[in-house]
Amino acid sequence: MTSFADRVVEVVADTRPGDVLSYGEVAVEAGRPSAARAVGAVLHHHGDALPWWRIVTAAGRLVPGLEEEQERRLHAEGVPCRAGHALRRGSRA
DNA sequence: TATCTGACGATAG
DNA sequence: CCTATCGCCAGAT
Numbered sequence: 732m733t734s735f736a737d738r739v740v741e742v743v744a745d746t747r748p749g750d751v752l753s754y755g756e757v758a759v760e761a762g763r764p765s766a767a768r769a770v771g772a773v774l775h776h777h778g779d780a781l782p783w784w785r786i787v788t789a790a791g792r793l794v795p796g797l798e799e800e801q802e803r804r805l806h807a808e809g810v811p812c813r814a815g816h817a818l819r820r821g822s823r824a
Numbered sequence: 825t826a827t828c829t830g831a832c833g834a835t836a837g
Numbered sequence: 838c839c840t841a842t843c844g845c846c847a848g849a850t
Contacts, residue, residue, distance in 0.1 A: 735847065754832050758846090767832040769847040775831050776848085783831075794831045801831095828850080837841080 735763055739773045743781045748808040751817050753789045791816040 733741075738761035746752065752760075754767040761770065767789070774783045784804035787793055793801045793815050802812040811818045 758832085763846070765833085765844080766846045768830065768845065769832085771831040772829095772847060773831095786831080788831085789833055797831075826850105829848090830846105833843105833845085835841105835843085837839105 735761055735766060735769060736773045736776075738762055739770050740777065740781060743774065743783070743786065746782055746785045749810060751785050751787060751805065751810055751819050753787055753791075755789050757786060787817045787819075791819065793817060 739757055742757050742760045754770045755764070757770045758764055758767040763769070770786070774781060774786060777783070783794070784797075784801045785808075787801075793805075793812065798815045802815070802817075805812050805817055
């Protein structure tokens with residue numbers, strides 16, 4: 732019974748190093764475009780079990796409270812960050 | 825079953 | 838750029 736949470740896990744677990752998506756993007760891929768909030772809850776529950784650092788807000792903002800940790804991990808995967816927001820290729824130069 | 829909470833998203837000020 | 842409000846959904850109590 733692939734629940735929404737399970738779908739989210741699948742999507743996030745399917746991401747590879749250097750990839751960065753927003754909660755909304757994950758929600759869409761999980762089949763619930765308006766469940767971005769639930770996506771965050773799922774990631775928070777799983778903790779380090781999933782590459783949560785590859786997930787940012789729609790505004791490109793990093794996870795509140797973990798900006799340092801996330802920025803460090805993203806940078807380690809080749810994702811440049813600046814002032815708490817991940818610079819995604821294609822979004823803006 | 826009802827109510828509250830939260831690692832969200834978009835719009836308005 | 839930041840704060841505030843509304844809408845949304847899933848999980849916990």
